[in-house]
Amino acid sequence: MKPRLKKGDFVIVIAGRDKGKMGKILRVFPRRQRVLVEKVNLHIKHERPNPQQGVQGGRTEQELPIHISNVMYYCTNCEKGVRIKVRITADGRKVRVCGSCGKELD
Numbered sequence: 794m795k796p797r798l799k800k801g802d803f804v805i806v807i808a809g810r811d812k813g814k815m816g817k818i819l820r821v822f823p824r825r826q827r828v829l830v831e832k833v834n835l836h837i838k839h840e841r842p843n844p845q846q847g848v849q850g851g852r853t854e855q856e857l858p859i860h861i862s863n864v865m866y867y868c869t870n871c872e873k874g875v876r877i878k879v880r881i882t883a884d885g886r887k888v889r890v891c892g893s894c895g896k897e898l899d
């Protein structure tokens with residue numbers, strides 16, 4: 794199954810350490826079935842100072858990708874995580890809609 798989520802989508806985490814957190818998708822990794830979500834699955838990264846690249850060094854927080862089965866699209870209409878359905882419009886376009894209320898998401 795192809796991931797229906799895409800970059801910029803607002804999702805809620807439904808499993809794991811960050812359950813309940815919400816954020817925007819920063820990147821999708823279709824082959825790995827993973828997404829990178831803003832402020833979710835944060836890990837502290839220790840950086841070495843590298844003046845040539847303007848890196849000061851120290852500790853920065855960085856997101857790591859999480860599996861798409863751990864997130865759901867957050868529908869602002871339903872105010873919850875929902876399944877995405879794909880609907881074909883009259884003019885043959887594919888649009889993603891909320892599986893719960895039917896709202897168009899694209």
Ligand SMILES: [Zn+2]
Nearest residue numbers: 868871891894
């Ligand atoms: Zn909805």
